Amino acid sequence: MSPQRLLSLAALAVLALAPLVVSEFSVTLLNYIGLASLVAIGCSLLTGVGGLTSFGQAAFVGLGAYTTAVLTTQFGWSPWLTLPAGLALTTAVAMLLAVITLRLSGHFLPVGTIAWGISLYYLFANVDGLGGQTGITGVPPLQIGEHVVNTGREFYYLVWIFVVLALVAMRNLLDSRPGRAIRALRGGVMMAESCGVDTQHYRAVIFLVSALLACLSGWLYAHLIRFVNPSPFSINLSIEYLFMAVIGGASHVWGAVVGATVLTVLKQWLQDILPRLIHASGNFETIVFGLLMVLLLQRARTGIMPFLSRFLPLEQPVAVPDLEPSKVEPEATLASRPKPAAGEPLLEVRQAVRRFGGLVAVNRISFEMRAGEILGLIGPNGAGKSTMFNLITGVLAPSAGEVWLRGERVDHLRSRQIAQRGVARTFQHVQLRPGMSVIENVAIGAHLRASGGVMGAALRLDRAAERSMLREARVQLERVGLGAELLAPAGSLPLGSQRILEVARALAADPMLLLLDEPAAGLRYQEKRALADLLVRLRGEGVSILLVEHDMDFVMNLVDRLVVMQFGEQIATGLPHEIQANPAVIEAYLGGVE
């Protein structure tokens, strides 16, 4: 048995036995920790993993609590029916907020949720049917069959079963195709979209998941306390849930539980001790929380979990699939896309222009590429080569001109849609998730070649697709010579290898057109040779390659044709030996003779 599994079993045993030995008061505290953990797990996914923030989580808790309180007390519903009702209501609200904020920059989601959190709080407090500030009493207890769950100890098991289920689902989710897409969100939208990840979709998904967990917590809360009033659902509580996620850190799913425990216990203790110190009553603990968070974010932004990981075997490495043919199930290979026949027209750029304010970075560039060709795009620094890449891959829209891919005009498409059409790229400034393993980074590249959503991942119904994606990632890594580094964190590789990792990631997408932005920079001579050999082999397999590179030996021995740019203008197009003899090119590179 792996040490991780042993640790999980030990934790489960402690959880199961705890209420038998601790005091009634501690059971109550543990119940609150469990309820907070549910919300914090969502915050951890949303903020820690996905890089978004919500100040409306307490309002979602309130939505869950009030839905069940109103439906059970005023309409006589069974609590087991009010849970789906609350979840449905939460879904509607969360999707509305997601739709109207997620097209904007990341900081508009928190702004929108502040509005939602405050509005709902005042609605609870001021609508007559909701009991106003006094709230709603007489919420019935939960009943399982004939059995009424009405002691703290019984409720404890109910709460923590939900917490453990949420943790398992979250761990499963993060270790899957949608999970990698979610983990890629924080690394910048550009990389994720270039791999075909619909970042808006996944941002909406994690916001929804976190809202649903909060709603579940609220439902449990209402039936534990059997009374609801507005105060536990204020924006301050939303901020505390966020703090829990930050304290624990997102490096491990248990972080949310650790954060919830630390903050809940600390709050209990501070509310006890501070009023006596200050000789006044009030919520003075907010001062300590505030200062603590500032210090934590300045000094240890990753929270407590990385510290705990040093002492406990928390990290569960990804299961690397075997490559031996005898052990590979036949269905475990991803389908390949049919490549266009050599010589078929592939890419055509017509009079492309891109302006940034007054600067014309790309000015009326035109060229075409045929399938099975390696085309070099060269030019001095600042010539507009990377801008040209961004125009072809949909990161930028051209100010004028057209880009055609296999007879289809694509210049108005987003990078994700262009990725779907079989275009993969690397970046001049490496874009990868430094904390994720090498093999997982490459598996992001295969995102579009498999399917499978969040539910399937959470329930582990996706293992066959998952194995084939990781297998593909491993195949591509072996191919580029990084087979020995599969489980290393991508950020630990030297820069040259990180560029090669990006090549493997692009290959995992099974592209027909590969755009490489300075792939050989930072490589040693032997590594450059190996890269050149690989590119030639790829050409043989029908992959067309557009290459930006400064190493002229590397370029001239490899490419079929060249386009030369200078200050955004196209100064030459032709075969390598023509370009080498072209006076304009020589002048651009060496400077003219005055």
Place this chain on the structure above:
Amino acid sequence: MDVQIALLLSQDGLTNGAIYALLALAIVLVFVVTRVLWVPQGEFVSYGALTLASLQLGKVPGTVWLLVCAGLATALVDGVVAWREGRWRRLPRSLAFNVALPLALAALATWLAPRNPPLIVQIVLSIALIVPLGAMVYRLAFQPLQRASVLVLLIVSVAVHFAMQGLGLVFFGPEGARTPAFTDARFELGVMTVSGQSLLVIGASMLLIIVLYLFFERTIYGKALRATAVNRTGARLVGISTTLAGKLTFTLAAGIGAVSGILVAPIATIYYDSGFLIGLKGFVGSVVGAIVSYPLAAVGAVLVGMLESFGSFYASALKEVIVFTALLPVLVWLSLRTRHVEEEDEE
């Protein structure tokens, strides 16, 4: 509703809107220069109102101790950094600003408070006690995080809000305060009565906006802040320190907050935690301009004031719900105007 009520409500709305506009401008300023979504702007408002209220009662305001404590903490941090880096050159300046200045202000306030000085002296003293807090907050909370992402800065911002609100409770107590009106003058203008108080608030806001405009257009520091807002790296390359820009911005924000607090003090009863909601209304206003446009932020803030005023007439209990829900259509509108964003975020 008849015309008279509508005019009265508009007057109220404009008055509050003028204050929200000041706060919205401060929030935009802080965001464009430092990328901090400055949630605690309202805390300066509470501090300003409660400081003035204390002085009017002849009491030494709690701000005095808050300022001295914050100054000592800042000097301590500067001292530790100086010691660790072995660079002592800047320390005297830090000590002067963070220790000597607060102590001098504290002495002055303690001496003046029981002597019931004229209103204008009380106002100037209140502002003087709060303005230095801005740079201290920047130094303590945000200066070490200059390269952090907007997300991290936002979480720090709400953490600072938590701390400042709690400290407000410690230093001002749970009681609310409302200062007497600055003037009882009233003017008949056709069918409506205009209160001198409203004119004063609107006039003061507009004056401050003009001063800010001149500061940004005409002075070297104002231009430095604008340069930083346009391009932080570029500004640094021409010698504008990000730290200086940050401290200056937060100083301005604290000043604007304090003035807003003084203007709002006679209009509403202010508690230690009232500022948060007032500041958030400024925030709602600033979102109309996507938190980057000053004029749109001011327009948005005035709309918030109007909405609140008319909202409280129709459904008094739900006015906050109305104001904050109004943000949603604004977000829809912003969303429809945006093509798509591909922004970068760091670890």
